[in-house]
Amino acid sequence: MTLTPFRVHVPQADLDDLHERLARTRWPDQPEGVGWELGIPVDEVKDLAEHWRLRFDWRAAEERINAFPQFTITIDGENVHFLHVRSPEEGATPLLLTHGWPGSIVEFLDVIGPLADPRAYGGDPREAFHVVVPSIPGFGFSGPTRDRAWGPARGARAWASLMTTLGYDRFGTHGGDWGALISRELGVQFPSRVLGVHVTMLPTAVARSESDLAGLTGAELSLGERSLAKSRAFQHTGTGYAIIQSTKPQTLAYGLTDSPAGQLAWIAEKFRSFSNTTHDLIDRDDLLTDVAIYWFTGTANSSARIYAALEGPWGAPLPVSTVPTGVAVFPDDIGLPLRPLAERTDKIVHWSPFSAGGHFPALEQPDALIGDIRKFFGSI
DSSP: OOOEEOOOOOOHHHHHHHHHHHHTOOOOOOOTTOTTTTSSOHHHHHHHHHHHHHTOOHHHHHHHHHTSOEEEEEETTEEEEEEEEOOSSTTOEEEEEEOOTTOOGGGGHHHHHHHHOGGGGTSOGGGOEEEEEEOOTTSGGGOOOSOSOOOHHHHHHHHHHHHHHTTOSSEEEEESTHHHHHHHHHHHHOTTTEEEEEESOOGGGBOOSGGGGTTOOHHHHHHHHHHHHHHHHHHHHTOHHHHHHHHOHHHHHHHHHHOHHHHHHHHHHHHHHTTTOSSOOSOHHHHHHHHHHHHHHTOHHHHHHHHHTOSSSTTOOOOOEEEEEEEEEOTTSSOOBOHHHHHHHEEEEEEEEOSSOOSOHHHHSHHHHHHHHHHHHHHO
16 A cells, blocks of 8 residues: 655635635524523634634644644545654554544644654653554545445554554554544454553443442442433433434535534534533634634545444444553543443553543643553553
């Protein structure tokens, strides 16, 4: 398979078109006093849209991404984009970092340097990684895809092929959201190649009914009750987007592909609600870089199709993983995993609860995530 060097460059005409569309946005009404209850408020989106149109510097974002070596490759009939940063340390461990939805490679831009070259950041050179950061097929510069069936299992096979092409026989893997499912699936399908799986989300370990709390006592029971409460709240008020994207992504895509304000609102609301916060934890330029990638690549539809391509029904049990697994638990994530539940399906050797952070820890708590990745892979 041939690697083709890649650089991000959006034509000026596309930037001008974006700014014109934002200036002509037709805004919806909003009842008084509802706040975030019915979705992201109009004033929030207007403020973000104005920043995107008048102050956000896409060319600076391009330079930031292009500071890393990038390539494209054809895998399983689709174009796949990835960053590949080899460490200057000879004995570095190969490491895959996989984003989720509505994320992108932007999630990891601040953690690549410290992971690949810890010596340059005051760290221990023995903790260095050769870092590979792909865009999931259908997302960003790996899209749009032509084939609808790109779920976690197929994505894992693509990543295994990519790592083979790069000369990495054995490697570690990390991810959150869909990246966690793909990372875990790599361990399930290729246990002899995966050194360890580090995730920030583990759906099999989230309490979904009272029966999941059986046998828990003391602090574990208290944590289990929180996990169940968060799970029920998310099922009641937070799953509408997933149902739409898993059943009728094509219909949704017309609005998101034609309206930058619509694409912005769809993603910005998730960046806030997925971390269950009442304030922004993520730099707005990071958020807008992520949104802009979806907009310029026209991947609202193909990225949403990952929900429709999920193998098996929602909530179905996942296959058992025998690969050493580490879980970083950030308290404001949409799901709060429990170790006793995780140990039913995964070989848990590392469990790290944190006091702050949510669904996008590489953007919210990068130092904590970097430290936990180093600690986990150092321990195995």
